[in-house]
Amino acid sequence: MAAKRLGLLAGGGELPLLVARAARAQGYSVVSIALTDTTPTALQGISERMYRLSPGQAHRILSTLRQERISEVLLIGKVNKEILFERFRFDLRALRLLFRLPNRDDDTILAAIVTELEGEGFHVLPPLHFLADQVPSKGVLTRRRPTRREWADIEYGVPLAREIGRLGIGQTIVVRDQMVLAVEALEGTDETIRRGCALGKEGAVVVKVSRPQQDLRLDMPTVGLQTIRCLAEGKAAALAIEAEKTLLVHGEEMLEEAERAGLSVVAV
Amino acid sequence: MAAKRLGLLAGGGELPLLVARAARAQGYSVVSIALTDTTPTALQGISERMYRLSPGQAHRILSTLRQERISEVLLIGKVNKEILFERFRFDLRALRLLFRLPNRDDDTILAAIVTELEGEGFHVLPPLHFLADQVPSKGVLTRRRPTRREWADIEYGVPLAREIGRLGIGQTIVVRDQMVLAVEALEGTDETIRRGCALGKEGAVVVKVSRPQQDLRLDMPTVGLQTIRCLAEGKAAALAIEAEKTLLVHGEEMLEEAERAGLSVVAV
Numbered sequence: 001m002a003a004k005r006l007g008l009l010a011g012g013g014e015l016p017l018l019v020a021r022a023a024r025a026q027g028y029s030v031v032s033i034a035l036t037d038t039t040p041t042a043l044q045g046i047s048e049r050m051y052r053l054s055p056g057q058a059h060r061i062l063s064t065l066r067q068e069r070i071s072e073v074l075l076i077g078k079v080n081k082e083i084l085f086e087r088f089r090f091d092l093r094a095l096r097l098l099f100r101l102p103n104r105d106d107d108t109i110l111a112a113i114v115t116e117l118e119g120e121g122f123h124v125l126p127p128l129h130f131l132a133d134q135v136p137s138k139g140v141l142t143r144r145r146p147t148r149r150e151w152a153d154i155e156y157g158v159p160l161a162r163e164i165g166r167l168g169i170g171q172t173i174v175v176r177d178q179m180v181l182a183v184e185a186l187e188g189t190d191e192t193i194r195r196g197c198a199l200g201k202e203g204a205v206v207v208k209v210s211r212p213q214q215d216l217r218l219d220m221p222t223v224g225l226q227t228i229r230c231l232a233e234g235k236a237a238a239l240a241i242e243a244e245k246t247l248l249v250h251g252e253e254m255l256e257e258a259e260r261a262g263l264s265v266v267a268v
Numbered sequence: 269m270a271a272k273r274l275g276l277l278a279g280g281g282e283l284p285l286l287v288a289r290a291a292r293a294q295g296y297s298v299v300s301i302a303l304t305d306t307t308p309t310a311l312q313g314i315s316e317r318m319y320r321l322s323p324g325q326a327h328r329i330l331s332t333l334r335q336e337r338i339s340e341v342l343l344i345g346k347v348n349k350e351i352l353f354e355r356f357r358f359d360l361r362a363l364r365l366l367f368r369l370p371n372r373d374d375d376t377i378l379a380a381i382v383t384e385l386e387g388e389g390f391h392v393l394p395p396l397h398f399l400a401d402q403v404p405s406k407g408v409l410t411r412r413r414p415t416r417r418e419w420a421d422i423e424y425g426v427p428l429a430r431e432i433g434r435l436g437i438g439q440t441i442v443v444r445d446q447m448v449l450a451v452e453a454l455e456g457t458d459e460t461i462r463r464g465c466a467l468g469k470e471g472a473v474v475v476k477v478s479r480p481q482q483d484l485r486l487d488m489p490t491v492g493l494q495t496i497r498c499l500a501e502g503k504a505a506a507l508a509i510e511a512e513k514t515l516l517v518h519g520e521e522m523l524e525e526a527e528r529a530g531l532s533v534v535a536v
Contacts, residue, residue, distance in 0.1 A: 081447065103424060103446040103447075104445055104446050104447040105447070156371060160435055160437070163431070163435055164435075164437075164451070167428055167431055167432075167448075168448070169428065169432075169448045169451055170448075170451070173453075174453075177372055178371040178372050179349065179371075179372040179373070179454065180435075180436075180437045180438075180453045180454065181453055181454045182453050182454065182455065183432075183437055183438070183451040183452075183453045184451075185441075185442075185448045185449055185450045185451045185464070185467075186447065186448065186449045186450065186464075186467045186468075187450065187463060187467060195455060196453070196454075199350070199453075199454045199455060200454075201350075
């Protein structure tokens with residue numbers, strides 16, 4: 001019997017490695033397509049084969065998956081949206097896809113890619129399929145619980161962050177004393193945390209949630225060691241994430257680092 | 269008959285000067301209270317008297333206005349919200365006001381200040397009372413009209429900017445190709461424009477609108493020469509503002525600068 005085969009469309013960061021390892025542990029053989037310069041090279045060692053293709057080479061990506069006799073596909077890792085400004089690197093298929101979009105929200109782009117993949121007969125798996133144990137349940141994840149003031153900021157921030165997500169703008173906001181210090185758009189989570197913490201001086205509360213319409217097959221809110229380091233450097237007080245919907249990358253190390261920095265991490 | 273007397277609670281920027289000059293031209297004598305280090309010193313020359321008080325000295329501000337036999341008050345100019353983090357400088361009355369607030373949105377803070385002033389018998393005038401000719405009607409204000417792509421970004425951006433305003437977060441967003449590049453929170457308009465333009469490389473569209481619940485007596489969206497310069501330096505393509513609700517500071521110079529930079533400015 002042939003092994004199960006997973007096509008991993010891999011952006012940057014560590015998540016592609018975590019998924020590839022977990023997939024292998026579940027008996028898959030993994031064929032990776034590295035989509036960005038920041039896709040970890042270590043992915044090669046875990047994969048049966050690894051290709052390097054630009055996200056704009058839609059035709060090559062699809063034909064590679066077919067040649068490799070892939071039926072299950074998983075999208076994981078950070079692909080910088082600025083790639084959209086480099087259209088000269090796009091093939092005709094990718095350009096057609098791009099110009100059919102009603103807008104360029106993350107959700108819109110990703111949904112179009114999934115429709116395209118499923119239209120070609122591929123089955124798109126959610127990262128949760130392999131990373132279920134990296135997703136926290138509701139509760140305070142650190143020894144330190146949020147203070148009353150921090151809870152007030154979390155309660156103020158969560159619905160606002162959801163609205164920002166609903167609008168397709170970003171997932172992260174930084175709050176202090178029930179004021180919004182920073183809102184994430186294209187600059188990304190870390191930069192948003194840095195800016196907000198600098199404006200709030202210290203004691204800021206960072207809230208990161210999913211978009212209500214977010215398809216968790218494609219894209220899940222993720223926090224990791226780097227997130228915690230940004231909070232610690234910015235003298236933030238607490239991080240609130242969404243229970244059951246947020247990936248903790250290297251969760252144990254991450255929470256140890258949070259303890260050391262005196263941070264409170266809460267899944268709401 | 270005694271001259272009409274205006275109490276000008278003045279923050280930073282040029283607007284206090286413009287209001288004071290216009291008020292004098294309408295026969296008012298002006299007593300100014302400089303609230304920030306950035307309140308222009310030139311205000312002294314236009315005012316009958318000028319006091320320097322911190323926004324946290326609520327009791328002194330009210331007693332000064334009473335001593336000066338002021339009945340009409342106008343709030344104008346930028347007061348950095350970071351002042352809220354310096355509570356040790358607040359008197360009891362200001363602290364009471366601050367701690368009664370349900371949150372620290374601009375609108376909430378300003379509404380509480382107005383309630384306080386009106387409760388003491390002062391009448392709060394809108395800046396429009398003196399600056400009506402600085403507010404544009406609907407239309408394209410520059411010779412260059414927006415391109416079709418720029419219009420698409422304006423149409424995409426305006427309702428999103430309104431939502432950001434409705435949430436009490438900020439008034440400005442930067443858009444390109446129907447993606448939100450940057451959202452304003454506490455960092456202010458200029459910094460938001462710089463960040464968004466840097467992320468969008470060039471051709472960004474900046475949208476600045478009022479908050480739906482914004483009380484124009486207190487606070488109006490304002491654009492000026494500095495706004496245009498930020499757009500020009502960031503190689504932006506267009507600025508969209510709200511007709512009838514946005515103050516153009518030194519509108520003529522501003523639009524000349526926009527023409528030179530090849531920008532399109534639209535009141536929607």
